[in-house]
Amino acid sequence: MVTHVRAEAQGDERGALLSFLAEQRGGIRRALLGLTEEQAASKPSASDLSLSGLLKHVGEVEQGWVARAKGEPPAVHRDESTWQECFVLVEGESVEQQLAYWEKAAAETEAYVRSVPSLDDTFPLPNDPWFPPDERVSVRWLVLHLIRETARHAGHADIIRESLDGKTAFELVAQEQGSSWG
Numbered sequence: 001m002v003t004h005v006r007a008e009a010q011g012d013e014r015g016a017l018l019s020f021l022a023e024q025r026g027g028i029r030r031a032l033l034g035l036t037e038e039q040a041a042s043k044p045s046a047s048d049l050s051l052s053g054l055l056k057h058v059g060e061v062e063q064g065w066v067a068r069a070k071g072e073p074p075a076v077h078r079d080e081s082t083w084q085e086c087f088v089l090v091e092g093e094s095v096e097q098q099l100a101y102w103e104k105a106a107a108e109t110e111a112y113v114r115s116v117p118s119l120d121d122t123f124p125l126p127n128d129p130w131f132p133p134d135e136r137v138s139v140r141w142l143v144l145h146l147i148r149e150t151a152r153h154a155g156h157a158d159i160i161r162e163s164l165d166g167k168t169a170f171e172l173v174a175q176e177q178g179s180s181w182g
Contacts, residue, residue: 013119017143018110024147025106027154028058030172031161032095040095041088044163051160052095053087054153059102060086062146066109069123069142113143 032040032051040052064074078086089098113119119140125131137145158169167175174181 013140014113017119017140017147018113021109021143021147021150022106024150024154025058025102027169028055028150028157029099030169030176031154031157032099033172033175035095035164037089037095039164042164043160045160047156047160049087049156049160051157051164052089052098054157054160055095055098055102056089056093057086058150058153059098059105061149062102062109063105065142065146066105066112068126069139070112071123109143109146113139119143 028051032055035051037052040055041050043050060074060076060078064076067074076086089095116139119138121139122136123139123142125135125137127133161167161172168181171181
């Protein structure tokens with residue numbers, strides 16, 4: 001769903017990219033509006049995804065990519081043995097806690113993207129088998145990748161939420177704004 005791109009993004013590539021990323025984050029956040037922890041953790045569709053799991057995943061992914069771009073290790077290291085844990089809340093984790101984590105990661109993303117001298121600056125891709133060896137990507141690639149990743153999961157979130165209670169993205173935007181749809 002397209003809402004609006006902030007006015008300050010006009011004419012500024014960094015601002016435009018960050019605004020599109022923020023717009024996609026909003027889709028996932030809104031999908032969680034008014035849900036209990038149990039509803040957010042439920043898996044009402046054919047997929048094994050839940051809204052709380054998607055939230056955790058996108059927060060970890062965003063933080064991890066920005067950390068790599070800065071030359072730092074991700075806060076949470078995942079491998080084959082722990083990969084599925086990034087899609088489910090574990091003991092002590094809550095939607096509220098994951099939203100706060102993602103908000104912090106989003107602020108770090110914005111600060112980093114605004115601080116680099118050029119969106120053409122590069123950093124090495126992780127040394128994982130699914131990436132070409134010794135490949136570098138730009139900060140622009142990073143933000144576009146985060147937009148793609150977040151948008152993909154925002155679509156999943158739309159389907160999961162509609163499967164839960166019938167609410168569509170349009171209704172959730174209206175709810176967030178304190179109005180009604182239709």
